[in-house]
Amino acid sequence: xxxxxxxxxxxxxxxxxxxxxxxxxxxxxxxxxxxxxxxxxxxxxxxxxxxxxxxxxxxxxxxxxxxxxxxxxxxxxxxxxxxxxxxxxxxxxxxxxxxxxxxxxxxxxxxxxxxxxxxxxxxxxxxxxxxxxxxxxxxxxxxxxxxxxxxxxxxxxxxxxxxxxxxxxxxxxxxxxxxxxxxxxxxxxxxxxxxxxxxxxxxxxxxxxxxxxxxxxxxxxxxxxxxxxxxxxxxxxxxxxxxxxxxxxxxxxxxx
Amino acid sequence: xxxxxxxxxxxxxxxxxxxxxxxxxxxxxxxxxxxxxxxxxxxxxxxxxxxxxxxxxxxxxxxxxxxxxxxxxxxxxxxxxxxxxxxxxxxxxxxxxxxxxxxxxxxxxxxxxxxxxxxxxxxxxxxxxxxxxxxxxxxxxxxxxxxxxxxxxxxxxxxxxxxxxxxxxxxxxxxxxxxxxxxxxxxxxxxxxxxxxxxxxxxxxxxxxxxxxxxxxxxxxxxxxxxxxxxxxxxxxxxxxxxxxxxxxxxxxxxxxxxxxxxxxxxxxxxxxxxxxxxxxxxxxxxxxxxxxxxxxxxxxxxxxxxxxxxxxxxxxxxxxxxxxxxxxx
Ligand SMILES: Nc1ncnc2c1ncn2[C@@H]1O[C@H](COP(=O)(O)OP(=O)(O)OP(=O)(O)O)[C@@H](O)[C@H]1O
Ligand SMILES: [Mg+2]
Numbered sequence: 371x372x373x374x375x376x377x378x379x380x381x382x383x384x385x386x387x388x389x390x391x392x393x394x395x396x397x398x399x400x401x402x403x404x405x406x407x408x409x410x411x412x413x414x415x416x417x418x419x420x421x422x423x424x425x426x427x428x429x430x431x432x433x434x435x436x437x438x439x440x441x442x443x444x445x446x447x448x449x450x451x452x453x454x455x456x457x458x459x460x461x462x463x464x465x466x467x468x469x470x471x472x473x474x475x476x477x478x479x480x481x482x483x484x485x486x487x488x489x490x491x492x493x494x495x496x497x498x499x500x501x502x503x504x505x506x507x508x509x510x511x512x513x514x515x516x517x518x519x520x521x522x523x524x525x526x527x528x529x530x531x532x533x534x535x536x537x538x539x540x541x542x543x544x545x546x547x548x549x550x551x552x553x554x555x556x557x558x559x560x561x562x563x564x565x566x567x568x569x570x571x572x573x574x575x576x577x578x579x580x581x582x583x584x585x586x587x588x589x590x591x592x593x594x595x596x597x598x599x600x601x602x603x604x605x606x607x608x609x610x611x612x613x614x615x616x617x618x619x620x621x622x623x624x625x626x
Numbered sequence: 627x628x629x630x631x632x633x634x635x636x637x638x639x640x641x642x643x644x645x646x647x648x649x650x651x652x653x654x655x656x657x658x659x660x661x662x663x664x665x666x667x668x669x670x671x672x673x674x675x676x677x678x679x680x681x682x683x684x685x686x687x688x689x690x691x692x693x694x695x696x697x698x699x700x701x702x703x704x705x706x707x708x709x710x711x712x713x714x715x716x717x718x719x720x721x722x723x724x725x726x727x728x729x730x731x732x733x734x735x736x737x738x739x740x741x742x743x744x745x746x747x748x749x750x751x752x753x754x755x756x757x758x759x760x761x762x763x764x765x766x767x768x769x770x771x772x773x774x775x776x777x778x779x780x781x782x783x784x785x786x787x788x789x790x791x792x793x794x795x796x797x798x799x800x801x802x803x804x805x806x807x808x809x810x811x812x813x814x815x816x817x818x819x820x821x822x823x824x825x826x827x828x829x830x831x832x833x834x835x836x837x838x839x840x841x842x843x844x845x846x847x848x849x850x851x852x853x854x855x856x857x858x859x860x861x862x863x864x865x866x867x868x869x870x871x872x873x874x875x876x877x878x879x880x881x882x883x884x885x886x887x888x889x890x891x892x893x894x895x896x897x898x899x900x901x902x903x904x905x906x907x908x909x910x911x912x913x914x915x916x917x918x919x920x921x922x923x924x925x926x927x928x929x930x931x932x933x934x935x936x937x938x939x940x941x942x943x944x945x946x947x948x949x950x951x952x953x954x955x956x
């Protein structure tokens with residue numbers, strides 16, 4: 371465990387020593403803010419209409435109308451920012467030769483991969499933490515339910531974990547971080563539009579594709595429901611990607 | 627302490643290391659010598675557990691590097707060909723990180739980092755970023771990194787590459803000092819380095835071991851026949867004839883000529899000292915004997931002799947192993 375933390379700590383320091391951390395956090399804060407303002411405006415109009423409507427003063431649910439769609443929009447932010455986090459992880463170590471240090475130190479491949487994943491996850495968590503400020507406003511000026519907010523964040527963390535583990539795997543396949551970044555983005559895009567493609571297919575196929583879609587599983591979390599089905603999906607997705615990464619590092623060793 | 631048994635490593639179709647075997651005893655400093663592409667780095671990468679061998683095995687500090695990699699790695703310090711530095715870290719932070727992953731206990735880390743920085747003379751750049759170091763300093767930080775956990779075995783891939791002459795001397799001295807407590811394998815193309823720092827040399831060429839011996843033995847054994855250099859004040863042709871007439875002389879070759887002075891290289895049968903006869907013959911003819919000295923093959927010549935052996939054997943079997951000049955100066 372100490373070894374995992376050592377790697378994670380090193381990764382985090384690397385992110386903050388380079389522009390990556392600031393770009394990622396800044397970019398996501400701006401984008402999140404933009405979504406927030408837009409949805410807030412939309413929500414404001416909706417609640418005014420509801421208030422002035424025929425049903426008398428009827429409150430519009432902040433969670434349903436604002437927070438939940440906001441969380442679903444975050445997947446767009448991840449699409450652009452998470453490849454920046456993962457693209458250098460392995461590719462850069464291979465290019466600069468520092469991988470030789472890691473692989474000749476008394477560490478297992480799993481410890482290295484997990485450490486790198488954890489480092490990326492902490493940076494991502496920091497990125498999410500910035501958005502807590504926006505949500506905090508809603509709690510200050512309204513009274514949304516806290517439960518869907520908490521489960522929403524859990525869902526976001528897990529969904530981001532999937533993207534991060536996938537990006538880590540892609541990075542382990544190349545020594546060029548730009549290539550790693552672009553391929554990662556393409557793969558994310560594929561997983562992102564999968565449920566969109568699903569709407570054009572037959573019912574069985576649609577179910578399969580919907581199940582595969584990383585973003586589809588976020589819906590229930592954003593609504594305040596923790597379904598084991600989704601938990602299992604996210605956790606096994608992460609575990610499988612990390613496993614593939616370990617395999618990729620090991621097979622690279624054999625090929626030399 | 628280190629045992630390499632029938633080690634073979636292939637990269638796809640190319641065989642980088644071909645059935646290499648050697649041993650290194652505890653406390654010994656072994657030099658791995660060979661031209662570019664000989665397979666030195668590949669051998670070291672297998673020994674450090676960076677890559678598995680295609681065939682054969684390697685035992686380091688009592689552990690098979692393939693079967694018990696963690697145990698072997700805990701006892702090995704490795705300086706790769708390219709020092710593995712993280713450009714965005716300061717030297718001190720970098721060494722602290724390496725100490726941590728090498729398993730140096732938390733309480734000892736700071737002291738270890740400090741003493742290793744002193745020893746490798748990088749303390750003055752402790753707060754500099756690794757990415758901003760000069761080549762020589764990068765090399766020294768790489769060496770520092772290998773020493774951190776005080777490993778029993780040190781594997782150093784070209785430890786003096788990129789250093790200035792003063793630093794080369796200091797690093798060689800450091801390696802010599804480390805020998806005894808540590809078992810060391812170092813690779814190099816610089817031949818005098820081997821003579822100065824190593825107790826034993828393994829010469830490899832195209833992935834194969836061509837010689838294993840002490841630097842001294844290599845020099846004398848490979849000289850084969852004894853070669854003498856004589857300089858005489860006399861007409862060249864006559865001297866050559868006279869020298870060839872001496873019993874035991876196998877070959878007389880003109881070496882140089884300056885005015886009336888002529889120099890010859892005289893080969894004799896192995897183990898036969900012909901200096902007395904040679905001097906007597908020259909004096910008998912009434913020529914002036916200006917110089918008479920044995921020519922020993924330098925390590926450079928031996929190296930080139932061994933590593934170009936097959937081409938020489940194919941071409942002219944009894945041609946003198948005249949080294950191509952430009953290859954000697956690295
Ligand atoms: N990753 C690799 N993939 C394919 N071939 C390789 C690889 N690394 C080395 N080789 C080949 O293996 C052979 C041995 O290379 P190696 O790096 O071990 O030589 P070396 O003795 O260290 O040379 P140098 O003195 O130049 O450092 C060379 O022919 C090289 O081209
Ligand atoms: Mg090499």
